[in-house]
Amino acid sequence: MSSYTPHPLEVRVVSRRFDQPKARTLAGYLESDGFKALDKALALTPDAIIDEVKKSGLRGRGGAGFPTGLKWSFVPKQSAREKYVLCNADESEPGTCKDRLILEYDPFAIIEGMLIAGLAIGARRGYIYIRGEYRYLIDIMEAALKEARDAGYVGTNIRGKGFDFDIHAHTGAGAYECGEESALMESLEGKRGIPRLKPPFPAVAGFMGGPTVINNVETLASVPPIIINGGDWFAAFGPPKNGGTRLFCLSGHVNNQGVFELPLGFPLRRLIDDLGGGMRHGAKLKALVPGGSSTPLLPADIAWDLALDYDSVAKTGSFLGSGGVVVVDENTCMVKFALRIMQFYRHESCGWCVPCREGTNWLQLSLTRFHNGGGRDGDIETLREVSENILGRTFCALGDAAAMPTLSILKHWRQEFEDHLNGKPCPFGAKTSVAVSAH
Amino acid sequence: MTPFSQSLEQKFQELMARYPARRSALVPMLIYGQDELGYLPPAAIARIAELLDESEMAVREVIGYYSMLRLQPAGTYHVQVCTNISCLLRGGDELMEHCQHRLGIGNRETTKDGVFSLEEVECIGACSWAPAVQVNYDFHQELTPERLDQILDAYQQRAGAGERAGERA
Amino acid sequence: MADTPAKPLINLTVNGRAITAPPGTLLIEACKQAHIEVPSFCYYPNLSLQAACRMCLVEIEKMPKLQTACTVVVSEGMVVRSETEQVHRARKSAVEFILTNHPLDCPVCDAGGECELQDMTFKYGAEKSRFVEPKRHRDEQQWSPLIYFDRPRCILCYRCVRACGEGMDVWALGVANRGVNSTIIPNHEDHLECEECGNCVDICPVGALTAGPYRYKTRPWEMTHVGAVCTYCGDGCKTTLGVRNDTILRADNRDKSGINGDFLCVKGRYGVDFTQHPERLKQPLARGVGGSAELKPVSWSYALGTIAKRWLEIQKAGGSFGVVGSTRSLNEEAYTLQKFARRVLGTNNIDHHRSADYPALFDALGGREGQPVPLAPAEALKAGGPVLLIGGNPTDEHPLLAWNLRWGYRLNKTRLYILNRDDIKLRRQAYRYAKVGDEAAAVRFLNGTGAASASLTGVGEASEKRWPQTPPSTVETVNESLQEFRARLRQEKDVIIVFGSEISGDAIRELVAFGSGLEGTTRYIAMSDNANSHGAADMGLYPDLLPGYTPLSERSKFEALWGGPIPAEPGMDWNQMRAALQQQNLCTLYVSGANPFRNTPVAPESLKQTFLVVQDLFLTETAQCADVVLPALSGYEKAGTLTNTCGEVQVQKRGGGFEGAKSDLEILYLLADAMGAEWGAASPDRVLQEIRTAVKGYGVSLAKLLSGESVMTAPLNGRVPHRTAPELLLPNRDTLFTAGTLGRYSVVLNSVMERHLKKEAAAE
Ligand SMILES: Cc1cc2nc3c(=O)[nH]c(=O)nc-3n(C[C@H](O)[C@H](O)[C@H](O)COP(=O)(O)O)c2cc1C
Ligand code: SF4
């Protein structure tokens, strides 16, 4: 249902089958190297698999960017409780729409990645947690799983090698917080998606209390090519410690929006100009969301020289995050932008802890009033302090995700807030009335 | 007593067997149940609680948490307009406003004939094809108000062609 | 557990001060023990950790962010700072966030004056709120006859949810919606169906949950707070009475000093209103005044004079006396009553409403001088050692014992073995659960003297799902045969055996024989119904046993003490007295604080020849038949001691008063005086002194008692030759909302019960 046309500048590792409709069936998948990595992994020891992934420099594509091989190595070899592999397909970070393509165009790659993860940690069961809105992808995934199960790629004694691993697709029902790994596990246990206390970390006690590896869709889909071609091959695509390629979701004020697979370290300038066809209407860049709505926004001068890898973006004080690159041009009201982001976090806060629950509500109410022309002296300071009072003090990272972009907007575009003060109309002519969401 | 069809009851059994503990099937059961009934009436809650050997409160706690689950019916076609950042930059607000005019209803309201309901939603994962609208489970992307009109027309026609209220696409 | 070596203490530094704590201690507790205050809302000792309120954030060296002291476990060399600028700012903002939607109307809030949020706002909060947006108002809801919920006041600390679920195993409260719309909900859409224990109200730090019977009646500072012992069941919970103008307005466990810690059940908390019931007797009543056959109010001196006159006449004529004592009166009163019967009335015809066979237990345990006390205090059930529960239903009849058993299961992995004929609720915490046809037969089987006959081998289904919300981190349950049940039990060490009235007489001897064969020290708890059932037994309200289960053959000690003879022959027990009544062979019956005609009615005609004296709070079934009725004070209105079902003595303090009524002790002294015995003035202290010297096992430390501690008694006296009469064990079979006769006079308990009955009727 999503449209996909590869761009010649792309380096296609994870997306290499996206334009091969046949690969969405088991037969087609097998023709295009499908399950080769599994066969190879079946001949390796768990440690050898983990070493290969470590060598690849693969870091989590879900947002936090944690080294995948290292994460797998935390799982205890022996465990009284069953171990699990979970695939995080909750993809809900605003600006992000990449996992959707993998689920739609290369579902078997996810299955294969999970099987390899299962081999590596000694798990026998896995679940793919797919956000509820992606119903058609759940259907695709279930069909793929059925084919794989029927052909002996999922289930018991896989490939006759005595390896048992079962996988099921699982639907969410509308909750951003369920992308947070421990909330996802709660949700997968049939509960409210409230995050868990850490420690213990999932690798020790996760789903149903068992040692659990949880990875993003793209992370898992990167595993088969790593096993086939070797970790060094994957690592070579990007700068040191930033192995491989990743899917960047370009959206906002560019001429060509789209999802593009590029090596890490790719210059942002080229992403906008060469793949995105430049800024829309020739407008000037004002702000950049480098990695989904949770990441601090960067002003144009910093953004234009950005290299898109974990460490380079981190140096600017922001994050590579989930790969959602949102381009914001000079005609955008940043007060409205901050408000829309806060509306999201207020709606998605699970409500468990005080600073996130009350802080996001406060900020949304204040920003709404402010944007509607009711700004008062002192409001800007209060907005900043309230955001700072959320930052670093919440139960899970959602609070930070709400505070960080807000603080960055208040810092870099403070003048726009000043311009809104005391009943002045929005200088951008943005709609002046924003309804407070009732839900 | 179950408000669900036999085939759905069957599916529930399969779902419950997929997990180490059957409670894991709760969210899927709720959403598939809602797909069939249009919403989650008390009878649905009671039945699912019974199947899982959980209290009805436990089921209600979960329903209240997830934004796709509802205790009241929606329209046959539930129009969900994304206005989150990527869509915002591409006219999501205008689409929302357009829907309100065209359907004559506000956010979280249903048309009198029960054909359409409208909801402003958070990011639906269509950012690179913004602005986007989801009608039931169908994605409609890179929209303009004109294209959206054509889409709504088509749904209106399907409704006129006698598609049952409550039936999900 | 005694042989696990003590682990070395952990050393850490808080605000530059070196402190220590046992391994595994939460930082917040380590600080508390060192008198370093770390504020908290959501943290509550022994409930699961939430880390939701963020009040307890502190700086820990080497950790980039502030950490919640309520979840961090102390580690060696940890360096903590809890009073820095950064920490202060975090606290202040936590209070500010909590207050954004909280009404700022402390003067009209029911919790005003005892609200943790109010206190914290004064201590850590900002003077002025910067939050200028509209608040979310919701109307207050009534969830049950007792429980009200005011949503905007709720700070979502989830204490109520946990106290109800983890503590009570009721799970009647939940959380609905998400984010800022999150709210606590009752289990049935708009109302609660639960045990109405009120623990949620007590644990709520603010005025979100309030109790119908108390709300808006008064202010905490307008009451005096008296730590008393609950007068309902045999568990002996401490309760803090809020008293204004000598009237008890509420009972709760705010001071948490008692053997019950945080716990109180619905009766202890809300049943106190019986003290104010309109039918409470305010004056003595007598028949025959002005020739009337009806009971008419008379003066105390008339009533006492009438009684003494008749009793002296009967004595002179060599007529028979019968005395029935109370299981709610204080030890001093029970002791004095039997002394009065034996010395003043000159009879051994004395009994009480028996619900546990203590003589058989002490007989079986007899002759163990020098060994550890074989009785277990209630607290011991929390410790995590194995427990065998036979018969009874603690959830309903012994709510504190049930609470402690759940505690042991939840926090200390108690392995609970259950033998019961019913599917009692505690099977949800059972390690092994055998449903048996007859508990006494099962005990014979355990002891190897009876077969596991067909009725015994039915192994019950322990509940598969016991902790709906938290994964069962503790013991697993398996269903297996009674043989395996016994085999496992035999491998246990230091077992506590808790048993109900199903086990009496020889079955108790079999049980103790089995227990004695187990490794370590086996201890026992015999479950008896009322606040002083155990004390009444210990104090000698038996026709054949003197205080401390002293056989009549050894009466000389008491004769010396009481300065005169005691009848040598055993007297009549209640059944014999009742038979005598029916044969019109009993000249007089004196019933003090008991209602024997409730369970064993006597035809009014057969009472014609009997002069019946009843002293009580209400005109009970028995009192209605009386010739003279004396109004008595309730257990909350007098001072003395009580012995709980486990054998722990506690001091009772006077909470309220009641115009016109007198304590049982005072009445006995007045009667003795009127009968010509020179006893002088009543003094509970002097009686206690006598009990401490004369009753075996009661030589308890007065200092301990007076400081509010409970002290274990063990009236071990060698063998106890006595007349076994299992048919005399007549347990009330109380539910959570009933308590023998007394509970009927609590309007609150009745309203709750009515609602439950209505619901049951509607469900059928
Ligand atoms: C509020 C929140 C939402 C998140 N949502 C997602 C998500 O939708 N998809 C995802 O893969 N990771 C998400 N994450 C990150 C996960 O917690 C976790 O880091 C990730 O699944 C790990 O996989 P990776 O190492 O392969 O990235 C989210 C984290 C937070 C704090
Ligand atoms: S009602 Fe009271 S105890 Fe329960 S969550 Fe709210 S504030 Fe906490």
Ligand code: FES
């Ligand atoms: S007491 Fe630690 S977060 Fe509430």
